Amino acid sequence: MNAETPISSRDAAVALLEWYREAGIDVLLGEPARDRFAETAAEGAARRAAASGGAARAQPAQRSEGPARPEPPPPPPPAPSAEGASSFPSVRVAVPDDIAVADARERARSAATLDELRAALEDFDGCNLRITAKTTVFGDGPQSAELMFVGEAPGRDEDIAGVPFVGRSGQLLNRMLEAIGLEREAVRVTNTVPWRPPGNRPPTPAETQICLPFVQRQIELVRPKILVCLGSPSAKAILGSSEGIMRIRGRWTEYAFGLEAGQTIAATAMLHPAYLLRQPAQKKLAWRDLLGLKARLSD
């Protein structure tokens, strides 16, 4: 397009949205439109009323981060955040991490089935990741699966679908499974955190710890024959590994968390499909690990 070509307002809006998306801005933090002019006018009026010291004291100005609408009657304590009035779930945003972890443990432990665990997770508001996520991505696949994969965190496609590993990484995972004669439908798939971190940033250690009891309980309830962690963050969180993925991939260990004494699940780590999409030359290593996995499954 040359500089003389007029651009339609629709094209301009599309170009702006595309520019935001490329910059990593792909979520809204609030649905209601905010009228900043009305907020400023209301704040100015409140300040003038306070300065004039009238008997009828001015109402405090509406919190600047709140939506521009008339003040509701005072809410009962503890008050939800002003954003709670939007279409997002009301979320406790300041739960200390250790309380959130204890709460997550308690809720996860009391779930006796995957359905109960999903419900417990959907009801849990101790992790701030859920504020920006569209859906809770719990897990996919049968409760009786022999093979279970744990990835890191849902991405954009998973957040939209509410199902783990449905985007490009998931499609590669499906092809990897097919290559060793397995169907995705026969496999259980989940992540260390069930909510997409904003802009696909890695989950923080605190977010991972808060969500860990839920994924641990999911492993316990499925109790697969083989557990595979995809990528280093998953291996670190689930298997407690301190070494990098290149050192631990293809090695076998035993997972015992939450299982009865003497019970274990054979566990290993593999390169994450997202990494393989960026580094296709490393697929040869993944192929070796897949063959090891196939041999172990048929033991």
Ligand code: URA
């Ligand atoms: N990457 C992950 O770790 N998990 C998904 O569900 C998708 C991509």
